[in-house]
Amino acid sequence: MYRNRALQVRVANIKEETSTIKRFTLQAIDDTILPPFSGGSHITTFLPQPTGILDRHYSVFNLTAKTGLLEIAVRLAEDSTGGSYYWHHHVQVGDVLSVSYPKNYFPLSFQAKHHAFYAAGIGITPFLSMMAELTEKNKTFELHYAAKSKEQCAFYDYLHEAFPNQCHFYFSNGEDKKRISPTQLLNHRIGTHVYFCGPESMIQDFATSAKTYGYPPFHVHFERFAPRPMKEQHAFQIRMKRKETELEVPANATLLDVLLQNGIKIPYSCRVGGCGTCEIKVTEGEIVHFDSFLSEEQQKSNRTMLSCVSRGKGRLVLDL
Ligand code: FES
Structure with a gap:
């Protein structure tokens, strides 16, 4: 867009x-x-x-x-x-x-008393700029970074040298095998904000554990580069209230795709349910949310959806 x-x-x-x-x-x-x-x-x-x-x-x-x-x-x-x-x-x-120009949907929280980053594999990349920024601002942070081995651990030498006291590495192969675990979230002091980036299973494990351990939702941050996987995807119907038009969203397409293909201009950006740009108001029908942007409360209200990932059951009436 x-x-x-x-x-x-x-x-x-x-x-x-x-x-x-x-x-x-x-x-x-x-x-x-x-x-x-x-x-x-x-x-x-x-x-x-x-x-x-x-x-x-x-x-x-x-x-x-x-x-x-x-x-x-x-x-x-x-x-x-x-x-x-x-x-x-x-x-x-x-x-x-x-x-594109740089955009930020995964910013640092400046209310945090301390920042704890959890990365797996290529999930290290957003933390590189975050650590640089926190260092410049003289703020405290720590990094927990999982990879298959030291050889497969991107930026290992840089991190080891630049942040020797803040980086903790976890290698799943080799002699010093060590697994990264969500139980480490229990070790952070009150006021810590935690950030996760890596494969979907890791994000879900850590986000669920953070909730179980009582982290307030706004202390928990994560970034996805792909939409949340869905077990099964069904077609659904939409009615655009103001345009008085009906369309079908096939099982293999997103609502956003269908709207754009039909000439309806919806702003969008990330396409993975993480930025909120493609939000649409819904006046009737049951929404199935797949985003990681709306709060639990907003999702439960069943009044708004992110069209790049979320879907409907049966028929939705949109405020379009
Ligand atoms: S485009 Fe970012 S949430 Fe849909």
Whole structure:
């Protein structure tokens, strides 16, 4: 939706962080600097594909000594034929690409007395900029980071050197096997905010445990780069009250897709239920929520839904 406000960037450097993760340094194509960003921000990259433009979101950081650069890290997904495959197999130093301005749907809380980050695998990336920001602001934090091994632990050397007292590593293979566990959430002092980023199962485990251990909802933060998986997806009908139109949302499409395909302009951004941009008011029908943005109370009210991920049972009447 914000592609028309894209930035042109040149790939200045590519570094292999692990056998499956590459780090890309992006610079402005002229002598200017790229926009600044706050801890936890991401950019959307717009990749040219034979079938059109592929949008992909990546956390941004800048571990270089130069200001005005944007860096992203991309893990090659095992069966990728799209975004990560393109980054790993086609993108070269010197290429010019389109990216969005940085946006932040995973910001640091400045009410926190302490910040505890839990990352698994490529989930480390939003915490790189957060730790840089907290260091600059002289705030306290700790990182718990799980990977298969030291070799598969992206940014291990940097983290170990830059934050020796704040980083705790958990490797599931090798001699010093150690598992990251949600029970560690019990160790934080009152006023700590906890942040999770990693595979869906890890986010769900940690978020559920944080709730069980009595963390207030606004002390718990997590970021998804893909929509929450759904066991089964059914088609449903929508009626747009003001337009007096009925449409079907097939099982393999989102409500947002159907609205856009039918020329109904709905603002959107993350497409994973994390930013709230695509919110729609609902006047009748039962909503099935799959977002991670609305509060429990808002979800229970059954009055509003995020059209990029949430669905309906039977028929919904939308305030459109
Ligand atoms: S576009 Fe972000 S929640 Fe739907």
